[in-house]
Amino acid sequence: MKLTSKGRYAVMALVDLARFNNINPVSLRDISLRQGISLDYLEQIFSKLRKKEIVQSVRGTQGGYILNRKAKEIKLTNIFDAVDEKVKTVQCKKDSKKGCNGRSTKCLTHNLWDELENHINNFFEEKSLEDLIKDNIERRV
Amino acid sequence: MKLTSKGRYAVMALVDLARFNNINPVSLRDISLRQGISLDYLEQIFSKLRKKEIVQSVRGTQGGYILNRKAKEIKLTNIFDAVDEKVKTVQCKKDSKKGCNGRSTKCLTHNLWDELENHINNFFEEKSLEDLIKDNIERRV
DNA sequence: TAGATACTTGACTATTTTAGTCAGGTTTAT
DNA sequence: ATAAACCTGACTAAAATAGTCAAGTATCTA
Numbered sequence: 094m095k096l097t098s099k100g101r102y103a104v105m106a107l108v109d110l111a112r113f114n115n116i117n118p119v120s121l122r123d124i125s126l127r128q129g130i131s132l133d134y135l136e137q138i139f140s141k142l143r144k145k146e147i148v149q150s151v152r153g154t155q156g157g158y159i160l161n162r163k164a165k166e167i168k169l170t171n172i173f174d175a176v177d178e179k180v181k182t183v184q185c186k187k188d189s190k191k192g193c194n195g196r197s198t199k200c201l202t203h204n205l206w207d208e209l210e211n212h213i214n215n216f217f218e219e220k221s222l223e224d225l226i227k228d229n230i231e232r233r234v
Numbered sequence: 235m236k237l238t239s240k241g242r243y244a245v246m247a248l249v250d251l252a253r254f255n256n257i258n259p260v261s262l263r264d265i266s267l268r269q270g271i272s273l274d275y276l277e278q279i280f281s282k283l284r285k286k287e288i289v290q291s292v293r294g295t296q297g298g299y300i301l302n303r304k305a306k307e308i309k310l311t312n313i314f315d316a317v318d319e320k321v322k323t324v325q326c327k328k329d330s331k332k333g334c335n336g337r338s339t340k341c342l343t344h345n346l347w348d349e350l351e352n353h354i355n356n357f358f359e360e361k362s363l364e365d366l367i368k369d370n371i372e373r374r375v
Numbered sequence: 376t377a378g379a380t381a382c383t384t385g386a387c388t389a390t391t392t393t394a395g396t397c398a399g400g401t402t403t404a405t
Numbered sequence: 406a407t408a409a410a411c412c413t414g415a416c417t418a419a420a421a422t423a424g425t426c427a428a429g430t431a432t433c434t435a
Contacts, residue, residue, distance in 0.1 A: 094237050094314075094354070095322040098423065101347070108342045120381060134424055140383070153432025154380045173235075181236040201249045201370050206242070209357060213235070216353045220346070229342050239394065261410060275395055281412070294403025295409045 100178030102130050103138050107172060108225050111164050118157030138176055145175035164223035173217060180213045182206035241319030243271050244279050249366050252305050259298030279317055286316035305364035314358060321354045323347035
């Protein structure tokens with residue numbers, strides 16, 4: 094059970110963006126250098142974040158990205174959703190042949206996996222970008 | 235972020251085992267048929283469960299497996315640990331080059347990933363095999 | 376208006392992980 | 406003896422991951 098780097102990078106990049114987002118947009122190049130993430134990969138990630146209206150792009154020289162909503166209103170769940178990072182415990186939902194159906198004792202653990210998914214998703218729904226930044230500042234002090 | 239089938243199957247198989255474990259050991263063949271999991275794959279999984287002393291094997295005809303501890307004392311975390319299903323959010327811990335170190339703004343989200351891991355692991359530490367069986371029986375009634 | 380900076384898009388690919396299979400054992404009840 | 410069941414290690418196809426690469430377009434600044 095692991096988080097993919099796409100989801101992790103997306104969060105890292107947005108925290109970076111939120112912290113350095115004073116007046117000017119932040120370029121991916123800067124984020125790439127600061128966070129050690131390949132520029133090309135960041136571009137893929139930000140393309141998705143833009144489509145989900147989490148960031149706005151500013152083209153041209155001195156361009157970059159800015160947050161499209163307040164940090165408080167961007168939850169982890171929005172970010173993960175944008176980059177297709179999903180919590181999947183089981184195939185049952187998509188593929189009815191595998192998993193549950195047609196077995197004599199049915200899916201004895203079906204309920205467990207639902208609970209687990211909810212447990213994890215709750216965490217993602219509660220945490221906002223603002224929480225992360227605050228948390229980080231507090232730790233420095 | 236997804237659960238692998240090895241972890242899922244291990245739990246499914248153990249719930250099955252616990253339910254059908256009256257006096258006699260339960261054969262993998264039966265579990266395989268009831269849960270729709272390949273026998274060869276189950277053997278791999280049970281080999282690991284045995285090494286971690288979660289189950290005991292009974293060889294020979296009429297053999298099979300029995301739980302090595304009370305269902306109450308087998309937590310999900312023990313099961314996942316046995317089959318190498320780990321919660322990993324980040325590489326920092328193993329590979330110091332990637333992730334945190336040497337970056338100018340350090341790992342802004344390091345704390346987040348730790349929190350996430352703990353959140354998930356707590357779930358696994360609290361749930362026992364007994365909980366799963368009880369839960370299942372209640373639902374039938 | 377030339378050139379640099381930075382966003383935009385889509386195709387491509389090496390590596391790793393997953394989810395098994397397969398083959399050949401050993402043990403023990405009947 | 407023999408069949409049922411455990412035991413072990415090697416192997417592999419397919420999928421997912423984690424990117425790279427190439428060829429743009431838009432906009433600011435000198």
